[in-house]
Amino acid sequence: MQDYPTPRALETDEIPGIIADFVYAARSAVDAGLDGVEIHAANGYLVHQFLAPSSNQRTDAYGGTPENRARLAIEVVTAVSEVIGVERVGIRISPSHNIQGVVEEDAADVAATYRALVDGIAGLRIAYLSYLADPRAELTRDLRARFGGPVIGNDGFGSVTTLESAQAILDEDLADLVAVGRPVLANPDLVERWKAGAALNEPNSATFYGGDAEGYVDYPTLSATA
Ligand SMILES: Cc1cc2nc3c(=O)[nH]c(=O)nc-3n(C[C@H](O)[C@H](O)[C@H](O)COP(=O)(O)O)c2cc1C
Structure with missing residues (x-):
């Protein structure tokens, strides 16, 4: 900024x-x-x-x-x-x-x-x-x-x-x-989660518009948290 x-x-x-x-x-x-x-x-x-x-x-x-x-x-x-x-x-x-x-x-x-x-x-x-x-x-x-x-x-x-x-x-x-917007930002596998009825990661608004990769590339997929 x-x-x-x-x-x-x-x-x-x-x-x-x-x-x-x-x-x-x-x-x-x-x-x-x-x-x-x-x-x-x-x-x-x-x-x-x-x-x-x-x-x-x-x-x-x-x-x-x-x-x-x-x-x-x-x-x-x-x-x-x-x-x-x-x-x-x-x-x-x-x-x-x-x-x-x-x-x-x-x-x-x-x-x-x-x-x-x-x-x-x-x-x-x-x-x-x-x-x-x-x-x-x-x-x-x-x-x-x-x-x-x-x-x-x-x-x-x-x-x-x-x-x-x-x-x-x-x-x-x-x-x-x-x-x-926000759900797909926080869930790189949103389509799979929605299809499976799985829980979602919560978007962290503190990292919106942040200027670097944090909050854009680091939310876990379902398989990463299983
Ligand atoms: C981090 C972030 C960046 C966004 N960037 C844009 C953008 O570049 N252009 C745009 O038209 N809307 C942008 N939006 C708005 C979204 O397209 C969408 O309208 C808004 O997030 C509400 O939808 P949602 O409830 O699915 O999040 C952005 C939203 C967020 C959270």
Whole structure:
């Protein structure tokens, strides 16, 4: 972790370079052997900062209206897809996650912004849309319908994903797949444990985002503890 610089709004003529950075990173990932990339438009990072009116106070074509605030996300997804192929690109969104100073509290504005984003990328037919949101919320369901392709669901940090909560998302047809965070981090053999109904290792939040390997590579498998 390092000290944060004081944030500033990008100049309009800097934005093509930011999009080029995403393209460069995506191409590098694929060249290095990865199957694809997920455009991180969630959790308070740069693309999300453009989506939210609390952090985006721009007066150019990338700020103001919902459509303008969705523009950067659409342009990044489009540019990355052109270079590495739509089948290798996913996107993660977290409407109203309200984290890291990126606050989306006006429900009508949130709906308009994320509908603009999803409508702007739906025609590309990228690999998937992944959400961190209430799977049962009307907006979440609407975004899934608008996207029209594979959707990965996750209901956020409020409760840790369980086999039952993941299965419920699928059974209620709220997503095509479920993203699992903390249980899979703490259990390298989570699939086997869930299949066997075995006990799980508890995730240790003190090692989250820790900057080194501790808490990422050292949880025991079932066979190691047997
Ligand atoms: C250590 C850690 C790192 C994470 N990194 C990311 C990330 O890079 N991008 C992202 O969209 N979500 C990230 N998340 C959030 C997870 O994808 C997931 O939404 C969250 O953990 C809630 O799901 P869970 O109950 O299954 O843990 C991270 C979570 C944890 C605990």
